[in-house]
Amino acid sequence: MTLPDRPSVLTPGQARALFRTGADTPTTSGWCRGHAQANLLAVPRDLAFDALLFAHRNPAACPVLEVTDPGDPHPREMAPAADLRTDLPAYRIYEHGVPVAEVGDATAYWRDDLVAFLIGCSFSFEAALAAAGVPIRHVEQGRNVAMFLTDRPCVPAGRLAGPLVVSMRPVPEALVETAIEVSGRFPTHHGPPVHVGDPAALGIADLGRPDFGDPVAAEPGDVPVFWACGVTPQAALMTGAPEFAITHAPGRMFITDRAD
Amino acid sequence: MTLPDRPSVLTPGQARALFRTGADTPTTSGWCRGHAQANLLAVPRDLAFDALLFAHRNPAACPVLEVTDPGDPHPREMAPAADLRTDLPAYRIYEHGVPVAEVGDATAYWRDDLVAFLIGCSFSFEAALAAAGVPIRHVEQGRNVAMFLTDRPCVPAGRLAGPLVVSMRPVPEALVETAIEVSGRFPTHHGPPVHVGDPAALGIADLGRPDFGDPVAAEPGDVPVFWACGVTPQAALMTGAPEFAITHAPGRMFITDRAD
Structure with missing residues (x-):
């Protein structure tokens, strides 16, 4: 998969389609100029309160853009046509605080009880x-x-x-x-x-x-x-070591439909 | 219990002590001038994610000032010496969406799994x-x-x-x-x-x-x-009818130590 020469002019939908078909990039910085990018944290429903409360208590680090309903891979507000399981360039899978895998497609790891948090990105x-x-x-x-x-x-x-x-x-x-x-x-x-x-x-x-x-x-x-x-x-996952989480790979973000 | 002639000049600690010993008032509006007042919503831990997410999705109605840890009746940030079970003038107890009791002391209803939300008040x-x-x-x-x-x-x-x-x-x-x-x-x-x-x-x-x-x-x-x-x-409790919640009685708020 050849990366585009000028990723800055892609639409978010074009960029996500590229990633969905397997493209990777060292970083989404500079992609889809004018559109907000987001960190991903997806945790089982029984950890979701801790995750949302952690974000609430640490708002500078964790400004919450959207929270999905359990099991729903579609961010209804930020990019309704997107699929959070496939549309990022790369994911990290955390088990008991350890990143056990980095993958381009998280579908095999998705669970019906996962709640996804989209968090603002610099x-x-x-x-x-x-x-x-x-x-x-x-x-x-x-x-x-x-x-x-x-x-x-x-x-x-x-x-x-x-x-x-x-x-x-x-x-x-x-x-x-x-x-x-x-x-x-x-x-x-x-x-x-x-x-x-x-x-x-x-x-x-x-x-x-x-x-x-x-x-x-x-x-x-x-x-x-x-x-x-x-x-x-992700640092909080490494320290707190909850059972399971899916995140974006650092620097390889979810690109939303929203204006920045 | 005689109510003070000039509740506006009481300190929050004085007002809470009055309520703790059984005083009631039709409203805390005008009490403890210069200090923030808060709505109370306390729900079992398994409803806490829904409650925090509801607040996040409806920020004008539910600006969250503090969230306590499960079972902890002390609001460590807004008024560490206070006890949320006793220091409000009156409480409503909701069961399956119905306000089944209005009480001056919620101690008998408190549970070890309750998470309390303090929400800003006009x-x-x-x-x-x-x-x-x-x-x-x-x-x-x-x-x-x-x-x-x-x-x-x-x-x-x-x-x-x-x-x-x-x-x-x-x-x-x-x-x-x-x-x-x-x-x-x-x-x-x-x-x-x-x-x-x-x-x-x-x-x-x-x-x-x-x-x-x-x-x-x-x-x-x-x-x-x-x-x-x-x-x-409280309207969301009445519609959604979750098992159990404790709230303040409308208009009879928790008075915090914080400046307004």
Whole structure:
């Protein structure tokens, strides 16, 4: 499967159809410009309250866009024609807190009792950042965004507990205020940064070794800027170790029909 | 038990202590000026996901301030020293959608699996309305606020479904814009009105016959103004008829330690 030359101009339906037929991509960052992207967390019904409460208690990391009814793979609000089992480029399957598989099609793992949560994604504000003149280094470098576990604990909820995960973008120092202002207009996609500058303040030892995604090189004069990240629920799965969950593979998101 | 002459100047702790020892009042509107008040919905753990999802899908009616852990009667964020079983003036006990009892102390009905939801209340912005010159007619008249079932359906969630409930305040026409602006600053307490003017537009036949609370007389030149109301979950209990729930009695709220 050849990837499109210009994924930014695909419609969400075209992109999802590509992924449904088996296409993969290192990241959906930059795809379907102008459309919101979402993190996926699908958990059994008996974990759904913990998951929704975890999101409610950690709204910067987990802004909930939609919750499906148990077993329903179709997100009726964000993309009614889509199928959450097949329309993402890649999935992670978690069992007892361990990612046991990464697959391109989650149909074989789907269960009738799964409740899916779509959670806002910072890719959704990258087009607005770019339009404001902020370079998106990982897109320039053809890489996935860099994501890190921090030393900031989330507020736990039932069986879900774990650290905040952040995405990092190197931003030219003179454009940091712009990046704060523009991303702040996207409260359902994590909003403004949680931290600017020294990664040690978040307990991050080495920006060259992300916990998820790819290392992204800074240009001279860039400052690291950190946003709350929708991979945070995956860290909570790893810590809380509930029986079963399906998530997106970090950086390879669900592309919705909604305008960003 | 004699009620205080000036409940507006009590601290929340003083008011809750009064209610704990058995005091009742027709309404907590006007009590403990400057402090947020909350609706209570406590449901068994197996209904908690439906309740939280119902709140998430109907945020104007159900802005969630806090969710307790199962069985825990103490709201750790909003008033850690309080006890939700005893510190409200009155409770309603719902069984299979029917309010089977109204009691001043819910201890005998409490269960180890109950999850309590505290939901914002429009009483929390009444002090700000009054400070802006908007008369609060039901306080002037010594009555509970008037609340009505509407013909607007909420978005259902699992076993919870039902109509939007609104509170109504008669507001002098020249002050309606002020009331909209002031209440709009309180998004966690229902925010701006959902409707101004003709009650028939909400399917309300007779303002003199509220479904909850007391009838409140309009003065000449007043316009009825309607806000989403935290009694909405009680309407969803009546329609959805889940096994069991404890709520506050309409208009007799939980008074939190938080500033409004």
